[in-house]
Amino acid sequence: MSLIHEIDYGTPLSKAEKMVTLTIDGERITVPEGTSIMRAAMDAGNAIPKLCATDSVEAYGSCRLCLIEIEGRNGTPASCTTPVQEGIVVKTQTPRLKQLRKGVMELYISDHPLDCLTCSANGDCELQEQAGVVGLREVRYGYEGDNHIVSKKDESNPYFTYDPSKCIVCSRCVRACEEVQGTFALTISGRGFESRVSPGMNEAFITSECVSCGACVQACPTATLMEKSVIDIGTPEHSKVTTCAYCGVGCTFKAEMRGDELVRMVPYKDGKANHGHSCVKGRFAYGYAQHRDRILKPMIRAKITDPWREVSWEEAIEYTASEFKRIQAKHGRSSIGGITSSRCTNEETYLVQKLVRAGFGNNNVDTCARVCHSPTGYGLKTTFGTSAGTQDFDSVDYSDVIFVIGANPTDGHPVFGSRMKKRLRQGARLIVADPRRIDLVKSPHIRADHHLPLKPGTNVALVTALAHVIVTEDLVDHAFVRERAYLDTFNDWAAFVAEERHSPEATELVTGVPANLVREAARLYATGGNAAIYYGLGVTEHSQGSTTVMAIANLAMATGNIGREGVGVNPLRGQNNVQGSCDMGSFPHEYPGYRHVSQDDTRELFEKLWGVPLDPEPGLRIPNMLDAAVDGTFLGLYVQGEDIAQSDPDAKHVIGGLKAMECVVVQDLFLNETANYAHIFLPGCSFLEKDGTFTNAERRIQRIRKVMAPKNGYADWEVTLMIAKAMGYEMDYNHPSEIMDEIAGATPSFSGVSFAKLETLGSIQWPCNEEAPEGTPTMHIGEFVRGKGNFVITEYVGTDEKVGPRFPLLLTTGRILSQYNVGAQTRRTENSRWHEEDRLEIHPIDAEDRGVRDGDWVMLRSRAGETSLRALITDRVAPGVVYTTFHHPNTQANVITTDFSDWATNCPEYKVTAVQISPSNGPSAWQEEYEEHSQLSRRITAEAAE
Numbered sequence: 007m008s009l010i011h012e013i014d015y016g017t018p019l020s021k022a023e024k025m026v027t028l029t030i031d032g033e034r035i036t037v038p039e040g041t042s043i044m045r046a047a048m049d050a051g052n053a054i055p056k057l058c059a060t061d062s063v064e065a066y067g068s069c070r071l072c073l074i075e076i077e078g079r080n081g082t083p084a085s086c087t088t089p090v091q092e093g094i095v096v097k098t099q100t101p102r103l104k105q106l107r108k109g110v111m112e113l114y115i116s117d118h119p120l121d122c123l124t125c126s127a128n129g130d131c132e133l134q135e136q137a138g139v140v141g142l143r144e145v146r147y148g149y150e151g152d153n154h155i156v157s158k159k160d161e162s163n164p165y166f167t168y169d170p171s172k173c174i175v176c177s178r179c180v181r182a183c184e185e186v187q188g189t190f191a192l193t194i195s196g197r198g199f200e201s202r203v204s205p206g207m208n209e210a211f212i213t214s215e216c217v218s219c220g221a222c223v224q225a226c227p228t229a230t231l232m233e234k235s236v237i238d239i240g241t242p243e244h245s246k247v248t249t250c251a252y253c254g255v256g257c258t259f260k261a262e263m264r265g266d267e268l269v270r271m272v273p274y275k276d277g278k279a280n281h282g283h284s285c286v287k288g289r290f291a292y293g294y295a296q297h298r299d300r301i302l303k304p305m306i307r308a309k310i311t312d313p314w315r316e317v318s319w320e321e322a323i324e325y326t327a328s329e330f331k332r333i334q335a336k337h338g339r340s341s342i343g344g345i346t347s348s349r350c351t352n353e354e355t356y357l358v359q360k361l362v363r364a365g366f367g368n369n370n371v372d373t374c375a376r377v378c379h380s381p382t383g384y385g386l387k388t389t390f391g392t393s394a395g396t397q398d399f400d401s402v403d404y405s406d407v408i409f410v411i412g413a414n415p416t417d418g419h420p421v422f423g424s425r426m427k428k429r430l431r432q433g434a435r436l437i438v439a440d441p442r443r444i445d446l447v448k449s450p451h452i453r454a455d456h457h458l459p460l461k462p463g464t465n466v467a468l469v470t471a472l473a474h475v476i477v478t479e480d481l482v483d484h485a486f487v488r489e490r491a492y493l494d495t496f497n498d499w500a501a502f503v504a505e506e507r508h509s510p511e512a513t514e515l516v517t518g519v520p521a522n523l524v525r526e527a528a529r530l531y532a533t534g535g536n537a538a539i540y541y542g543l544g545v546t547e548h549s550q551g552s553t554t555v556m557a558i559a560n561l562a563m564a565t566g567n568i569g570r571e572g573v574g575v576n577p578l579r580g581q582n583n584v585q586g587s588c589d590m591g592s593f594p595h596e597y598p599g600y601r602h603v604s605q606d607d608t609r610e611l612f613e614k615l616w617g618v619p620l621d622p623e624p625g626l627r628i629p630n631m632l633d634a635a636v637d638g639t640f641l642g643l644y645v646q647g648e649d650i651a652q653s654d655p656d657a658k659h660v661i662g663g664l665k666a667m668e669c670v671v672v673q674d675l676f677l678n679e680t681a682n683y684a685h686i687f688l689p690g691c692s693f694l695e696k697d698g699t700f701t702n703a704e705r706r707i708q709r710i711r712k713v714m715a716p717k718n719g720y721a722d723w724e725v726t727l728m729i730a731k732a733m734g735y736e737m738d739y740n741h742p743s744e745i746m747d748e749i750a751g752a753t754p755s756f757s758g759v760s761f762a763k764l765e766t767l768g769s770i771q772w773p774c775n776e777e778a779p780e781g782t783p784t785m786h787i788g789e790f791v792r793g794k795g796n797f798v799i800t801e802y803v804g805t806d807e808k809v810g811p812r813f814p815l816l817l818t819t820g821r822i823l824s825q826y827n828v829g830a831q832t833r834r835t836e837n838s839r840w841h842e843e844d845r846l847e848i849h850p851i852d853a854e855d856r857g858v859r860d861g862d863w864v865m866l867r868s869r870a871g872e873t874s875l876r877a878l879i880t881d882r883v884a885p886g887v888v889y890t891t892f893h894h895p896n897t898q899a900n901v902i903t904t905d906f907s908d909w910a911t912n913c914p915e916y917k918v919t920a921v922q923i924s925p926s927n928g929p930s931a932w933q934e935e936y937e938e939h940s941q942l943s944r945r946i947t948a949e950a951a952e
């Protein structure tokens with residue numbers, strides 16, 4: 007697929023059902039009511055000249071280039087702001103219109119630098135193009151009068167420039183920032199000739215509210231807002247459609263290239279998850295793929311204290327296989343295992359679990375979803391019958407009430423966050439349950455109806471209290487429950503939540519949320535129309551993560567908010583392919599498609615397919631692998647695209663386990679923290695260098711496409727094949743499409759999926775099978791996947807992690823927009839300009855009690871460990887609660903998180919740690935040691951490279 011310019015219809019698509027017929031330039035055309043004449047003409051293949059209109063934002067009607075004539079009417083209305091009407095007859099090209107357009111264009115051109123030949127937008131500029139379209143051949147006013155040609159450029163943003171001399175004040179950027187992104191960072195300041203686009207109060211972009219989403223750059227018809235990469239490299243000449251490799255929103259992009267050089271990533275208008283929008287990470291922070299830190303040659307070493315030695319791929323693979331075979335011969339079949347990556351493709355993840363189950367002969371495979379959304383899998387499967395969210399993102403357009411709990415969409419899932427904000431600006435009501443005042447609580451033109459600032463660790467008590475109100479005030483949708491749920495489970499649950507001990511008044515002391523707020527929020531959720539729940543790691547990463555997921559599912563079932571657009575239970579998945587890695591059988595107890603390894607029929611199916619006997623016993627989870635390593639029974643690990651030393655809880659425990667192993671194989675782009683304890687390093691390849699699919703938070707399977715050759719020589723799936731072959735278990739695939747064919751053949755919910763179908767449809771939401779050949783946007787319509795909905799009793803059991811005199815504050819963690827997880831990618835881009843270090847947010851009262859001032863170094867201590875970072879004093883957090891991000895390895899928030907975990911899935915309790923804070927003089931001893939160690943590692947690697 008190679009396209010640079012997508013069609014711009016000038017104004018957004020009308021979703022009206024009623025159709026209207028009109029005549030444009032002699033041709034009859036029928037379009038939905040509400041369509042602009044400009045768009046109707048475009049539909050008929052007749053492009054009306056335009057400058058201020060673009061189909062990503064509402065029409066504004068300022069440039070007057072798109073004038074038309076309508077028979078029987080005076081004047082020349084703008085076609086972008088004039089909607090179609092039944093029976094009208096429109097003319098788009100008359101002598102009068104031509105003359106008027108030329109006049110308009112003349113005015114624009116007379117105040118334009120006209121350095122087209124050296125302009126970065128040469129050949130990609132709408133002003134240039136439209137000047138040609140209207141046939142402008144001379145400018146009567148000359149170029150000498152007042153103009154803006156010497157205006158100063160703003161180059162403060164690391165990714166794009168603002169050159170006011172080229173601005174035609176069309177306001178497309180301002181509208182994009184408001185309507186698409188919802189940040190309202192731009193205004194048109196001044197009047198008439200003095201009008202100019204201005205970030206904030208005439209600030210520089212870098213210091214303004216701008217979040218660098220790039221929507222304004224994309225909307226700009228000239229070179230006024232322009233990617234620096236285009237200025238450096240030149241305009242792109244071909245492109246491929248691919249999918250962002252950062253978060254679970256799964257934005258689709260055009261990777262625009264010049265030769266084999268990536269010029270820019272442009273969000274794809276037909277992308278069904280993002281509809282042409284993006285955030286700063288996917289749009290701009292792709293430079294890590296070319297970063298000099300990337301390791302491109304395999305390396306091995308006998309001991310982790312030895313320097314790395316670069317070797318050939320053959321030697322590295324042979325050494326891997328011989329070590330794994332040696333360990334298994336000495337310590338048994340179960341002494342090795344693998345970890346799949348939620349950053350890698352479905353096909354790669356499938357292969358790693360297949361290698362472990364069929365090649366290693368055990369089920370010791372696990373994934374990072376263990377540490378994020380495993381409770382979603384458990385909770386939604388138990389209640390609804392399937393381990394995934396119920397809606398597509400478009401569903402939010404039909405929501406009347408949005409309930410966000412334990413998620414921060416504007417930072418964690420920014421493109422969906424913008425979508426949600428748009429719906430809220432249209433009038434949907436909002437409930438936010440979060441210990442912290444996240445942006446959604448109050449941002450431009452948005453204010454939550456209810457913010458429930460609960461204490462970390464009390465989700466179950468809060469959601470059960472909401473259920474108490476719904477049941478005791480009889481706000482239940484009885485018809486839905488009767489028809490769709492197991493009545494006995496509903497009755498038991500209703501009796502349970504109705505107990506007085508679950509009332510908002512009784513739970514107020516536990517949750518810290520005033521009872522009246524809980525009551526009002528429950529009434530709004532139950533009676534406000536279509537109500538949708540969105541949740542994130544603030545729900546799952548708790549010792550009761552699975553219980554909260556089930557409590558949420560109960561709430562949706564009791565109020566009938568499931569099985570249609572606008573409602574549902576929607577986990578906001580973190581990593582780009584965390585849904586896919588779970589679907590592909592990355593857990594030790596499940597084959598692809600969430601079928602238990604002990605199920606005879608499924609096991610037989612895979613035994614036949616893979617040609618070997620398979621182990622009916624579930625394998626080890628990551629924490630158990632590490633325990634077994636310390637015990638001396640688990641000694642070899644293949645880690646593909648994960649950094650467990652940095653991202654898993656209780657870092658000391660993880661490192662202890664890794665150090666105890668005899669052969670740790672890390673496959674990654676960079677020498678990550680886990681590689682510090684590895685014996686073999688296999689270079690990984692970036693999403694730009696391989697083919698495959700990712701599955702986003704909506705269950706949407708989307709293609710990633712190779713736009714350049716793998717810099718390390720092999721795609722990750724090919725490396726897994728080589729290891730398998732060297733281990734004596736040969737797998738035979740020539741392309742990831744063949745792996746997908748195998749997945750489809752063995753997994754009922756994927757049976758209709760193929761690369762060929764993805765090529766035609768663009769993306770597919772599973773289940774995709776005979777009943778749903780084009781996929782399933784909304785699940786559980788008519789009946790639940792499990793048949794009837796299953797209500798589950800959700801007893802609140804407080805975490806064992808308690809505050810007390812030694813550790814009186816509760817630490818909770820999260821992430822910010824510009825960085826991503828442990829920062830391995832984003833720290834290697836200019837995104838670090840916005841977040842150079844992790845800071846500890848602390849309420850002014852708690853800070854004052856401890857003599858801490860804004861910016862001071864503080865020591866953060868828990869029962870597990872200590873770390874130092876600088877304080878940020880803010881009332882975004884409540885007294886008694888502190889908060890930090892975990893993007894920088896030298897902070898390692900996980901040094902202080904405990905090893906408490908979800909009772910059902912072992913998902914670690916990252917969101918609740920009892921801590922104490924005291925002033926400190928700088929980094930802790932271990933942080934300094936860590937820094938030394940990192941420098942040493944870097945030096946050893948550099949020496950090896952020389």
Ligand code: SF4
Nearest residue numbers: 183216217219220222
């Ligand atoms: S980059 Fe995004 S946030 Fe910044 S001004 Fe442009 S549209 Fe607004």
Ligand code: SF4
Nearest residue numbers: 173174176177179226
């Ligand atoms: S910066 Fe671009 S989009 Fe914004 S007003 Fe100027 S020309 Fe239009």
Ligand code: SF4
Nearest residue numbers: 250252253257285288
């Ligand atoms: S929202 Fe997520 S998927 Fe979309 S561009 Fe940003 S990081 Fe990528």
Ligand code: FES
Nearest residue numbers: 058067069070086
């Ligand atoms: S495109 Fe219609 S007025 Fe500018």
